[in-house]
Each structure stands twice: as C-alpha cells, then as structure tokens.
Amino acid sequence: MSDWLDLHAAQERLLALVPEMRGEEVTVEDASGRVLSRDLTAQRTQPPSDLSAMDGYAIAGEGPWTLMGESRCGAPFTGALNPDEAVRISTGAHIPEGAHSVLMQENASRDGVRLSAEETPKLGRHIRKRGFDFVEGDPLLTAGTMIAPQHIALAMAAGYGVLPVSKMPRVAVLDSGDELAPDPANCAPDQIPASNGAMIASMVAPLAGKPKRIGPVGDDLDALGKSLEQAEDCDILITSGGASVGDHDLVQEALRRWGAEIAFWKVAIKPGKPLMVATRRSSGRQKLILGLPGNPVSSFVTAFLFALPAIRASLGMSSVISHCQTLLAGEVFVPGGPRREFLRGISDGQNVVRAASQDSSALASLALANCLIVREPEASETAVGEPVSVYSLQNGGFVGF
Known part of the structure; x- marks a missing residue:
C-alpha cells in the first residue's frame, strides 16, 4: 500500500486541482441553491424607522390619553404626539414622533377618543427600534454561502434585486463498460443497466445543474476517444468504470490520448481504491477529471468523497468536505x-448498525442506508454503545439525522 494515497491527502491534492468558476449575476428569486461569489453588505436599514411590535396604541406621556388618529402599515400617522396623546397602531406600523411605547390592545380601556390603562408600559415597550435588525453597510452574508430561502428574504430586505453568484460548473458524466445496457427495461442476460451515470448525475445536480450524460461506451479505445470529445466544453468530467489497469480498463489510456495528465490514482479506502484524478488544459482553462470505479457502491462512495467536494470547491463554497x-x-x-x-449504515439518529450487505455491487443495501460508517485503518473492535464516526447521506453530508 506504499503507493496508495491516504484519503485526506488525496482530497487535499484533488482540491488543489479544481478549476475555479467565474461569477455572474442572477435575480434574487432565482438564487436559491446558488453560491455567493462575494460578501454582501446591507444597502438599506431594516427596519427603516421605529415600528410597532403589537396591535394597540402608540402613546405619549403617562395617560389617560386622547386618540388623535391611526398609524397603519403603509399609511403612517403624519403628525407628532404631545404628552397624553395616542394613536391607534397596527403591528409593523410606524411609531409617530413623540410616542415612547405601545400599549397592547388587550391592556387598554377605551371610551370614544379617551384611552386609559391600569399600568403605563415602560419606555420603549413593544417598539422595534430603527435598524435593530441591520443598518446600511452592515455585513450580512459571506462569499461561499449557499443561498437558502432565509438568505433570499434577507437579501431582498437589504435592498438586493440581483445577487453575485458563482457560475455552475459544466459537468459531464461518462459511463463505460461492455456490459452496460442503456435501456434498463431491455437488458440482456449478459448485461447490467447503466445506472451509475444516472446516480452520479443525480448526486451532483443540486450543485451543478443537469450534467451532460455520455454513453454508455464500450471498452474500446476509439469509441472512448470519440466520447471524450463530447466533454470538450465541460469543466469537470466524471467517468464511471474502466479506470483501473485490467485488460479491459481503457479509460486511463483514452484520457492520455485525449491530452489528459494523470495526477494520481489508487486511494487507501474501501470501497473505491481505484479512484483516478487527472487534468487537461483546453482553451486556456484547466479541466478536472475524476475516474470513479465501476462497482455502483464504490462509485457512490467516491463520488460522495471526491466529486461533491470538488464541485463545492469550484463554486468557492466556504465548506467543501x-x-x-x-x-x-x-x-x-x-x-x-x-x-x-x-x-x-442505518441510523435512528442516535445508534447505528450496518446494512445487511456490504458488497460493493449491492444496491439494495445502499438504497436503505442513510449514512456511511467510517472505520479507520486498523481500527480496534468497537463494542455496542461505543462512539463511531458517520457521514450522513442527507444533503451531501451537510445535514444531520
């Protein structure tokens, strides 16, 4: 194993080769799931003035009070209040000049335009002060943030109609192998459905949009060479199958003929040892190539550990592993x-057990699993109740159970 890379060393080498994507602008409502390419600061103050946090009465002085009008959302009271004057006010409406607190509706007694209360609310009670959320110029979101619904609301409240984001990398996924059938409903006895490409495309789509699908391609150098030409315009190419050095594993040679340089291959992990990473320069930009093993579980695990971090890094995300x-x-x-x-693994959120089968071709147990249990090299026996490390398989490993 002397020439096999440790997982963390391999991930570090991979990330150093990732092409960084350029920026673009999209409307804020189209920004969900995109990654900010620069820091955002507030372009306005929120709230822009003192607002009521309750339905009730904006009051001045100790009372009783004389009602002078009303302040509604979008229709503020335009005058100023003198001591012992009040206005009817709605939640979110502007506090008129002179008012010092809001008397809740249920604590008020009203007789025509006369208003009283058993206890006057304290100074500033039920008032949302101007700028308590943020003021113009405040830092709000940092570059590398993946934009979620709450970020969209924040950006709009801060005055943004468009947002600067990283362009999604153009990803191509290539299946290779003589045994692969393109139509799962029409699969001969000596074939298997070409499912890896669809699985990998689905894994990367939330980060990179719909990838270009290539293949399946047979184990033939000329056919592989022609298929690679279809990936000419991509930023990241992910292949599945044929990346090892068996008699029918031709992807490495096809990549070399295409002009790619092998950066490293073979990582000390199980499953997924014959992972390959390569690069190719085209039109002045570097293309990243990931050669994943053909066994479906190996392909899934290596895509999780390498393809997803690579795409996150290309987007400039603040956290990629x-x-x-x-x-x-x-x-x-x-x-x-x-x-x-x-x-x-299968977890209930506190305890975890292994799925029934750990064979690298067993898709049924992969479909049932909600996590990957990590066993360190030469790990000692772990008894029931002892801690174990796991990767959640929800949302690419960024969400817990």
Whole structure:
C-alpha cells in the first residue's frame, strides 16, 4: 500500500486541482441553491424607522390619553404626539414622533377618543427600534454561502434585486463498460443497466445543474476517444468504470490520448481504491477529471468523497468536505483492515448498525442506508454503545439525522 494515497491527502491534492468558476449575476428569486461569489453588505436599514411590535396604541406621556388618529402599515400617522396623546397602531406600523411605547390592545380601556390603562408600559415597550435588525453597510452574508430561502428574504430586505453568484460548473458524466445496457427495461442476460451515470448525475445536480450524460461506451479505445470529445466544453468530467489497469480498463489510456495528465490514482479506502484524478488544459482553462470505479457502491462512495467536494470547491463554497458526526454503535464492529473503510449504515439518529450487505455491487443495501460508517485503518473492535464516526447521506453530508 506504499503507493496508495491516504484519503485526506488525496482530497487535499484533488482540491488543489479544481478549476475555479467565474461569477455572474442572477435575480434574487432565482438564487436559491446558488453560491455567493462575494460578501454582501446591507444597502438599506431594516427596519427603516421605529415600528410597532403589537396591535394597540402608540402613546405619549403617562395617560389617560386622547386618540388623535391611526398609524397603519403603509399609511403612517403624519403628525407628532404631545404628552397624553395616542394613536391607534397596527403591528409593523410606524411609531409617530413623540410616542415612547405601545400599549397592547388587550391592556387598554377605551371610551370614544379617551384611552386609559391600569399600568403605563415602560419606555420603549413593544417598539422595534430603527435598524435593530441591520443598518446600511452592515455585513450580512459571506462569499461561499449557499443561498437558502432565509438568505433570499434577507437579501431582498437589504435592498438586493440581483445577487453575485458563482457560475455552475459544466459537468459531464461518462459511463463505460461492455456490459452496460442503456435501456434498463431491455437488458440482456449478459448485461447490467447503466445506472451509475444516472446516480452520479443525480448526486451532483443540486450543485451543478443537469450534467451532460455520455454513453454508455464500450471498452474500446476509439469509441472512448470519440466520447471524450463530447466533454470538450465541460469543466469537470466524471467517468464511471474502466479506470483501473485490467485488460479491459481503457479509460486511463483514452484520457492520455485525449491530452489528459494523470495526477494520481489508487486511494487507501474501501470501497473505491481505484479512484483516478487527472487534468487537461483546453482553451486556456484547466479541466478536472475524476475516474470513479465501476462497482455502483464504490462509485457512490467516491463520488460522495471526491466529486461533491470538488464541485463545492469550484463554486468557492466556504465548506467543501462533508462533516463526520458521532453516533453510538448499535452492534459490535469487528477490527478494521489496512484501508479506511466506509460501511453502509442505518441510523435512528442516535445508534447505528450496518446494512445487511456490504458488497460493493449491492444496491439494495445502499438504497436503505442513510449514512456511511467510517472505520479507520486498523481500527480496534468497537463494542455496542461505543462512539463511531458517520457521514450522513442527507444533503451531501451537510445535514444531520
């Protein structure tokens, strides 16, 4: 294993090769799921003036008070209040000049235009002061933030109609292998459906939009070469299958003929050892190439550990590597081997057990799993109730259970 890269070293080398995407502007309502390309500061003050936090009466003085009018949202009271004067006010309406607090509706007694209360509210009570949320020039969001619905509301409140975001990388996904059938409903006995490409495309789509699908392509150098030409305009190419060095594993040679340079391959993980990373310069820009193994679970695990972080890095996201969480072993885990191992796991949010099958071709157990259990190299036996590290499979590993 001396020439196999450690996972973290491999991820570090990969991220150093990622092409950085240019920026563009999109309307704020189209920005959900995009990544900010620069910091945002407030372009206005929120709230722009003192506002009522309750339905009731804006009051001046100790009372009783004489009602002078009304302040509604969008129709503020235009005058100023003198001591012992008040106006009817709605939640979110402007506090008139001279008012010092809001008397809640249920605490007020009213007789025509005369208003009284058993207790006068304290100074500033139920008033949202101007700028309590943010003031013009305040920092709001940092570059690298993936824009969520709450960020859209914040940006609009801060005066933004368009937002600066990173362009999504153009991703191509290529399936290779003589055994692959393009139509899962028409699959001969000596074939298997070409499912890896669809799986990988689905994994990366939230970050990169719909990838270009290429193949499946047979184990033939000329056919692979022609298929690679379809990826000429992509920023990131992900291949599945054929990346090792068997008699029928031709992807590495096809990539070399295409002008790619192999950066590294073979990582000390299980499943997924024959991962390959390469680069190719085209039109003055560097293209990143990830060669994933053909076994579906190996392909999934390596896409999770390498393809998703690479795309996040290309977008300039502030966090690119999925985060481990600590759960409790719901069963005994036997000692680990020489490679870092990723077991498909099923968790209830506190305890975790292995899925029934850990074979790298078993899709049924992958579909049931909601996490990957991390077993460090040469890990000792883990007893029931002891802590174990896991990656959640929700939202690319960025959400817990």
